[in-house]
Amino acid sequence: MVNREQIYKALEQVMDPEIPVLNVLDLGMITTVEPAADAVLVKMIPTFAACPAVEIIRRNIVTVLEKELHVPVTVEIDRVAHWSSNRMTPEAREKLLNFGIAPPQVHNGEAYSEILLQTPCPHCHSRNTYLRSPFGSTLCRAIHFCKDCGQVFEHFKPLE
Numbered sequence: 001m002v003n004r005e006q007i008y009k010a011l012e013q014v015m016d017p018e019i020p021v022l023n024v025l026d027l028g029m030i031t032t033v034e035p036a037a038d039a040v041l042v043k044m045i046p047t048f049a050a051c052p053a054v055e056i057i058r059r060n061i062v063t064v065l066e067k068e069l070h071v072p073v074t075v076e077i078d079r080v081a082h083w084s085s086n087r088m089t090p091e092a093r094e095k096l097l098n099f100g101i102a103p104p105q106v107h108n109g110e111a112y113s114e115i116l117l118q119t120p121c122p123h124c125h126s127r128n129t130y131l132r133s134p135f136g137s138t139l140c141r142a143i144h145f146c147k148d149c150g151q152v153f154e155h156f157k158p159l160e
Contacts (some may be wrong), residue, residue: 002040002069006095007033008066011042014060017053018138019156021095024057028087031078039071043078047085048159085158095158097122102144104158119155122148 001109011030016022024030025045032043042061046054058075065073094105102122119142120127126148133143134157141154 001037002035002071004033004035006069007040007042007065010065011061011069011156013064014057017060018057018140019096019099019101021099022092024061026089026092026095028089028092029083031081040065040069040073042073043081044075045078045081045083047083050139052139053159061109064159084160086160100153101141102155104156107158107160119133119144121149121151122153123151124149 008025011025011033012023012045014024016024016159017022027047029044029047030042031045032041034041041063042148044058044061046057052078058077062073065071078143084107086106088104090109096103100122103116117131118127119129119131124146126146128147129144130147131142132145132152136143136154138158140157142157143152144155
């Protein structure tokens with residue numbers, strides 16, 4: 001029988017197709033793993049409701065886990081839990097920063113617009129930045145500009 005530790009170890013290999021330095025555990029997308037004698041059930045939540053990568057991630061979970069664990073795997077969307085950027089691990093935030101994307105700030109009920117305006121630059125760490133567009137290359141990102149280093153950068157949007 002497969003155990004939870006084996007499942008989580010295998011899930012570390014399932015990377016986000018849009019941000020390949022993050023896996024599904026880094027993002028806090030996995031809500032449940034249920035090992036059984038002859039199968040595994042994984043429940044996941046998408047980072048954004050209309051995320052186009054959800055089906056790819058779902059298929060990748062099945063492919064990786066079946067290869068690693070040698071049992072059939074079912075992946076369901078968890079309809080009870082809701083994703084929040086606060087679910088991201090501290091390691092995920094660091095990986096995003098090193099990848100050149102400003103990580104989402106921890107959201108504690110502050111005004112959303114204020115959070116977007118106070119986004120530190122991932123290149124020089126200056127807070128002298130401004131929001132150029134709330135729409136980035138994907139639904140979960142916004143575009144900012146740093147007045148100190150002159151870099152345009154993406155910001156993973158905070159979501160509560």
